[in-house]
Amino acid sequence: MAAQLYSNTQLAQALYEVLQELVADGKVPEELAVATLDQSILSALKNEIPAKSEVKGNLDTYKYYDNVWQFTLSDVAFKLNASGTGSLKKAPEVTCDKAKIVCVDIKLAPQ
Numbered sequence: 001m002a003a004q005l006y007s008n009t010q011l012a013q014a015l016y017e018v019l020q021e022l023v024a025d026g027k028v029p030e031e032l033a034v035a036t037l038d039q040s041i042l043s044a045l046k047n048e049i050p051a052k053s054e055v056k057g058n059l060d061t062y063k064y065y066d067n068v069w070q071f072t073l074s075d076v077a078f079k080l081n082a083s084g085t086g087s088l089k090k091a092p093e094v095t096c097d098k099a100k101i102v103c104v105d106i107k108l109a110p111q
Contacts, residue, residue: 015040054079054088057099069103 019033057076062069076099079091 050083050085052081052085052088054091055099055101067105069101071101071103073099073101 019028022028023030023033055073055076055078057073059071060074061072064070074097076096078094078096078099079088080094081088081091
């Protein structure tokens with residue numbers, strides 16, 4: 001379930017295109033490519049990204065259903081410290097008019 005949330009991201013789409021090329025070239029079996037994509041994304045997010053982040057904005061709506069939180073924000077500012085250490089004071093800030101954040105309990109992800 002959690003992996004499906006990431007399958008519509010640009011990163012997942014790029015990985016899917018590369019896997020399609022590998023399958024077309026006969027370098028990777030199709031069953032292996034499809035089965036490992038979602039698990040690879042979840043594993044990378046869980047184990048390889050030590051980033052700290054901060055999100056500020058106006059909360060417009062929120063929903064909680066089947067252990068999934070959805071937040072809709074307006075006038076949003078994101079800060080990201082990719083190293084995962086130190087303060088966020090000097091971290092670059094990205095702003096947008098609207099953002100939707102979906103949070104899934106990692107316990108629901110297939111192991």
